[in-house]
Amino acid sequence: xxxxDIKALDVRFANTDGEVAAVSSLSLSVExxxxxxxxxxxxxxxSQTFLAAMGLLAPNGRTSGEVMFGDTxxxxxxEKTLNDLRGDKxxxxxxxxxxxxxxxxxxxxxLTEVLVRHRGLSATFARDRAIAMLRRVQIPEPERxxxxxxxxxxxGLRQRVMIAMALxxxxxxxxxxxxxxxxxxxxxxxxxxxxxxxxxxxETAVILITHDLGVVAGxxxxxxxxxxxxxxxxxxxxxIFKAPRHPYTKGLLACTPRLDDATGGTMPTIPGQPPNLQxxxxxxxxxxxxxxIMDRCRVERPxxxxxxxxxxxxxxxxxSPS
Amino acid sequence: xxxxxxxxxxxxxxxxxxxxxxxxxxxxxTPGGPFDAEAPVPQEVLNNLRARYHLDDPLWQQYVDYxxxxxxxxxxxxxxxxxFSITTLxxxxxxxxxxxxxxxxxxxxxxxxxLGIAAALAQNTRRDYVISAxxxxxxxxxxxxxxxVLILIFGVWLKNSIFHLPAGGxxxxxxxxxxxxxxxxxxxxxxxxxxxxxxxxxEAVRANYIRTARAKGLPFRLVVLRHALKSALIPVxxxxxxxxxxxxxxxxxxxxIFQIPGIGRYFxxxxxxxxxxxxxxxxxxxxxxxxxxxxxxDLIYIWLDPRVRYDQQ
Numbered sequence: 001x002x003x004x005d006i007k008a009l010d011v012r013f014a015n016t017d018g019e020v021a022a023v024s025s026l027s028l029s030v031e032x033x034x035x036x037x038x039x040x041x042x043x044x045x046x047s048q049t050f051l052a053a054m055g056l057l058a059p060n061g062r063t064s065g066e067v068m069f070g071d072t073x074x075x076x077x078x079e080k081t082l083n084d085l086r087g088d089k090x091x092x093x094x095x096x097x098x099x100x101x102x103x104x105x106x107x108x109x110x111l112t113e114v115l116v117r118h119r120g121l122s123a124t125f126a127r128d129r130a131i132a133m134l135r136r137v138q139i140p141e142p143e144r145x146x147x148x149x150x151x152x153x154x155x156g157l158r159q160r161v162m163i164a165m166a167l168x169x170x171x172x173x174x175x176x177x178x179x180x181x182x183x184x185x186x187x188x189x190x191x192x193x194x195x196x197x198x199x200x201x202x203e204t205a206v207i208l209i210t211h212d213l214g215v216v217a218g219x220x221x222x223x224x225x226x227x228x229x230x231x232x233x234x235x236x237x238x239x240i241f242k243a244p245r246h247p248y249t250k251g252l253l254a255c256t257p258r259l260d261d262a263t264g265g266t267m268p269t270i271p272g273q274p275p276n277l278q279x280x281x282x283x284x285x286x287x288x289x290x291x292x293i294m295d296r297c298r299v300e301r302p303x304x305x306x307x308x309x310x311x312x313x314x315x316x317x318x319x320s321p322s
Numbered sequence: 323x324x325x326x327x328x329x330x331x332x333x334x335x336x337x338x339x340x341x342x343x344x345x346x347x348x349x350x351x352t353p354g355g356p357f358d359a360e361a362p363v364p365q366e367v368l369n370n371l372r373a374r375y376h377l378d379d380p381l382w383q384q385y386v387d388y389x390x391x392x393x394x395x396x397x398x399x400x401x402x403x404x405x406f407s408i409t410t411l412x413x414x415x416x417x418x419x420x421x422x423x424x425x426x427x428x429x430x431x432x433x434x435x436x437l438g439i440a441a442a443l444a445q446n447t448r449r450d451y452v453i454s455a456x457x458x459x460x461x462x463x464x465x466x467x468x469x470x471v472l473i474l475i476f477g478v479w480l481k482n483s484i485f486h487l488p489a490g491g492x493x494x495x496x497x498x499x500x501x502x503x504x505x506x507x508x509x510x511x512x513x514x515x516x517x518x519x520x521x522x523x524x525e526a527v528r529a530n531y532i533r534t535a536r537a538k539g540l541p542f543r544l545v546v547l548r549h550a551l552k553s554a555l556i557p558v559x560x561x562x563x564x565x566x567x568x569x570x571x572x573x574x575x576x577x578x579i580f581q582i583p584g585i586g587r588y589f590x591x592x593x594x595x596x597x598x599x600x601x602x603x604x605x606x607x608x609x610x611x612x613x614x615x616x617x618x619x620d621l622i623y624i625w626l627d628p629r630v631r632y633d634q635q
Contacts, residue, residue, distance in 0.1 A: 087539035
């Protein structure tokens with residue numbers, strides 16, 4: 001049974017110039033113990049999809065569709081139900097550890113308040129559990145760090161604290177939104193390792209949102225590629241890296257810098273600009289940048305369809321559905 | 323921490339001395355003097371008066387004498403309120419102004435900050451508009467108008483009801499006599515506090531760590547009080563520092579409207595009368611309060627944001 005099941009999710013933001021469709025008819029699911037990578041450029045809707053699932057959209061955000069977590073539709077659940085799930089069965093790790101911890105509260109209190117809220121633990125018990133968790137995410141001298149303020153820790157340590165916080169209640173699903181983007185490369189590997197361990201030891205499902213294909217390759221089982229608020233390709237991570245189907249995925253993979261690049265020339269890029277969500281092109285949103293453009297791409301939007309490799313791709317190159 | 327505190331107090335002393343010195347010489351540079359009345363005074367009388375108050379000494383002598391007396395806690399005699407020393411005048415008026423100011427300050431904080439938070443959390447809704455518009459009204463209506471309106475309502479229109487309040491007078495600080503002046507004194511501060519708190523709270527709940535706190539499943543109320551409030555209070559405290567100094571030293575307008583024997587009126591009367599010692603005394607008092615309040619603000623910053631503590635090492 002899937003842990004999280006998203007069906008036809010739309011996320012829109014009302015602003016003064018009208019509405020922006022950040023996510024459009026997105027469907028996917030995550031299985032127990034699985035890591036699903038979500039890849040896309042800034043503004044592709046990857047973060048908003050899961051902020052919507054967490055009930056953490058900005059106040060002008062509107063949703064439709066369905067996000068089932070167990071028997072609960074997270075989009076329609078009331079605040080109380082959401083609060084009972086968030087931090088307990090449903091945890092989120094954010095991008096920027098420098099600003100994601102409350103600056104005027106000690107690390108310890110920020111950890112224990114999760115246990116007090118969801119487990120009703122006393123201060124002493126919560127303290128022991130929190131310190132044990134800090135040790136588990138390999139924070140040196142956890143007893144001392146427990147009494148420190150966030151600004152006294154490095155970025156890597158802060159992200160470890162964030163992970164410890166997410167793991168405290170043994171969640172069924174962790175949503176990690178760019179967990180390594182703000183960190184040094186060496187620290188990145190350690191953080192990803194921690195997430196992998198959590199996934200394997202606790203059988204936690206992980207959704208890994210990133211723009212870094214390397215991160216996805218190292219950790220994800222399946223990967224979803226998003227463009228302009230839509231899923232354009234979804235499939236097994238090895239398949240997609242070996243034989244990408246969608247032109248956008250191909251473009252992304254071609255852009256990955258390689259050390260063994262013999263040409264020594266310029267870095268490959270995808271020509272054109274990322275789409276303006278307020279004024280999306282008709283048909284396939286990728287068509288203005290697509291090297292394989294056909295006439296129907298300008299007028300008709302391709303649906304997600306199965307491909308010979310077993311993945312799903314939203315492209316007319318996959319032929320007509322039979 | 324303590325060395326920081328001691329250092330700040332030590333810096334306050336030369337600041338105060340500079341204020342005293344500048345004020346002393348500026349007063350003497352101003353044309354006119356305490357004995358220039360409309361009716362001309364005979365030269366002999368004037369000479370006697372000047373000798374009596376040592377105004378015929380060289381200026382530097384007067385300045386040194388003033389400083390020496392000040393160190394002994396003596397603000398000198400008043401030039402206008404004969405037979406009163408400045409110390410007596412201040413000792414009579416200051417407690418009244420302090421009490422009223424303190425009550426007004428507490429009232430302003432207790433009303434203004436929660437209203438500001440309520441408006442911020444309901445940003446761009448009817449509740450927010452009502453609170454913000456009322457606050458704006460409170461800011462644009464000067465308190466000499468507000469005072470008259472309050473007197474008209476509670477002193478005149480409601481004269482025969484249980485809501486009747488005295489239109490003025492002090493009556494030795496009876497509770498009923500304090501209500502209107504304290505309210506009138508507090509209103510503009512309520513309004514400012516609403517606006518500042520609203521703005522800073524809107525900013526504070528946008529922080530990334532607020533999203534983290536909500537992702538933990540904490541109830542929103544707790545998120546606001548525990549995670550957002552402290553950072554939202556920093557601009558509020560910044561405003562309250564000097565505001566406290568002003569509100570505690572009494573308001574000339576409010577004390578005049580409600581005939582309250584505070585020290586607010588001395589600020590203006592002293593200056594108009596060229597009552598050198600009185601002006602010096604209220605200036606020193608005001609400056610000392612502002613220095614003290616700025617120190618208090620810095621200490622509160624340390625509590626609100628622990629990072630500050632380390633920047634000061």
